[in-house]
Amino acid sequence: MRLDQSSLIKLQNSQNKPNVLLPKYNRDTCKIGIVHLGLGAFHRSHQALYTEKVMNEQGGDWGICGVSMRNADLQQKLAAQDGLYTVAVTDKQDEFQIVGALKEVLVAAHQLDKVLFRMTDADTKLVSLTVTEKGYCLNSAGELDTELEIIQHDIQNPTQPKSALGMIVAALAIRWEKSVAPFNVIACDNLPANGEKLKRGVVQLAGFYSQALAGWIASNVQFPNTMVDCITPHTEDKTLALVESATGLTDLAPVQREGFNQWVIEDCLTGDKPDWQSVGVIFTSNVNGFEHTKLRILNGLHSALAYIGRLCGYETVYQAISDSRLKAFLIKLVDEEIIPTIDAPAGLDLTAYSRDIIARFENPKIRHLLEQIACDGSIKIPVRTLEPINDNLNNQRTNNALYFVVAAWIKFVANKAKLSADDTEQLNDPKARQLLELAKSFTGNAAQDVALFIYAEGLLPKHLVENPLVVQYITESYRQVLTADDIRCVLPQ
Numbered sequence: 025m026r027l028d029q030s031s032l033i034k035l036q037n038s039q040n041k042p043n044v045l046l047p048k049y050n051r052d053t054c055k056i057g058i059v060h061l062g063l064g065a066f067h068r069s070h071q072a073l074y075t076e077k078v079m080n081e082q083g084g085d086w087g088i089c090g091v092s093m094r095n096a097d098l099q100q101k102l103a104a105q106d107g108l109y110t111v112a113v114t115d116k117q118d119e120f121q122i123v124g125a126l127k128e129v130l131v132a133a134h135q136l137d138k139v140l141f142r143m144t145d146a147d148t149k150l151v152s153l154t155v156t157e158k159g160y161c162l163n164s165a166g167e168l169d170t171e172l173e174i175i176q177h178d179i180q181n182p183t184q185p186k187s188a189l190g191m192i193v194a195a196l197a198i199r200w201e202k203s204v205a206p207f208n209v210i211a212c213d214n215l216p217a218n219g220e221k222l223k224r225g226v227v228q229l230a231g232f233y234s235q236a237l238a239g240w241i242a243s244n245v246q247f248p249n250t251m252v253d254c255i256t257p258h259t260e261d262k263t264l265a266l267v268e269s270a271t272g273l274t275d276l277a278p279v280q281r282e283g284f285n286q287w288v289i290e291d292c293l294t295g296d297k298p299d300w301q302s303v304g305v306i307f308t309s310n311v312n313g314f315e316h317t318k319l320r321i322l323n324g325l326h327s328a329l330a331y332i333g334r335l336c337g338y339e340t341v342y343q344a345i346s347d348s349r350l351k352a353f354l355i356k357l358v359d360e361e362i363i364p365t366i367d368a369p370a371g372l373d374l375t376a377y378s379r380d381i382i383a384r385f386e387n388p389k390i391r392h393l394l395e396q397i398a399c400d401g402s403i404k405i406p407v408r409t410l411e412p413i414n415d416n417l418n419n420q421r422t423n424n425a426l427y428f429v430v431a432a433w434i435k436f437v438a439n440k441a442k443l444s445a446d447d448t449e450q451l452n453d454p455k456a457r458q459l460l461e462l463a464k465s466f467t468g469n470a471a472q473d474v475a476l477f478i479y480a481e482g483l484l485p486k487h488l489v490e491n492p493l494v495v496q497y498i499t500e501s502y503r504q505v506l507t508a509d510d511i512r513c514v515l516p517q
Contacts, residue, residue: 115283
């Protein structure tokens, strides 16, 4: 029997699955109060689940309209299930929850008018988004990247936008013109100061439409900085089988996640919002402390493990962390070169936190692909690896392990360049074309190849690549990666 509203009612009435949590509120009368842009597995396992828990406890009109930017397949699967799906929390003890908060699924590429209609409805109080770092359409200086084709399109066609920023601007323009109170915008991507950066991009894009609109947005719309944390791997056939075994229902769109989850939001939201705080969301004035801790420890270690693990031939986080030499490298990296760069939030033991992170990597039930983590390196490496390098340089601390991570990323790109004719081996990065062209010109001379790569226009921060010590140490690390029969034998000790 397929998961849908009718089978959910039967399950609610039978109560024969006590280990499966079900919606307790009336889905039929619940209004949509949130529009989410970027309907991927992470949102459905994280923000939507928090909202589900609030409505299960308190009710409220916080149904979600989930907007997939292009994925019509997901829309079809969820539509066949009346928007219902299962979250499988796989940890020491598995838990399952059927989520009903997702009331509507739209595809922006095909249903833009409906998306904008929903975003401009007065019932919509919040717009959230998980569109990955590249979806913010910012350049290396953190400003709106007007060179991007999608932004050029939105500037020229403001009422028919293609980018998430463009949709936010178009919807706010309509609300502004009709004197409808604006919604607030919650960024949920792994990007430092994500709310500030999103606001800058939105206001700058709105300025091409109207400076008055841009000023109205800047003064009236809240863009809180946030930090999100929950490992959510891609859904695979094993997930479908696990969910069907637990629920007795066929679910074509479940999501799997680890037991740990965290959501920290800057305490600046005005107007109505779900009582997320009652279900564990942290509202604070110090998002930056949580953000830097998570980005540099969890995400920094993730990236290090992704590039080095792939060079070792591993496919998943669990496989890579099970290698004692890679685990020892991560501990050295975090203890000696990452933790010293972090001003921890009050009461947080960074060493203990880092060991908890590594323990999360060791969960055998989570099949988190290294390739998934390794995508978008041109955006992630500057934040997760180069910023700690810069902090250590400024404080006269060493960077041996961090330089090795940069070298492993370069080698990862070089390996992709050799295989780029194969569609399954294409590099997933917003600067993929530039990176692959650079790597295809590599000769095997470490100094020449590193120089070609790091001096490329707009790729790495100038203040770092203009430092001869940075270039020297990255080059030496890359030389070791190139010449080693086994990369594990040359990991910094």
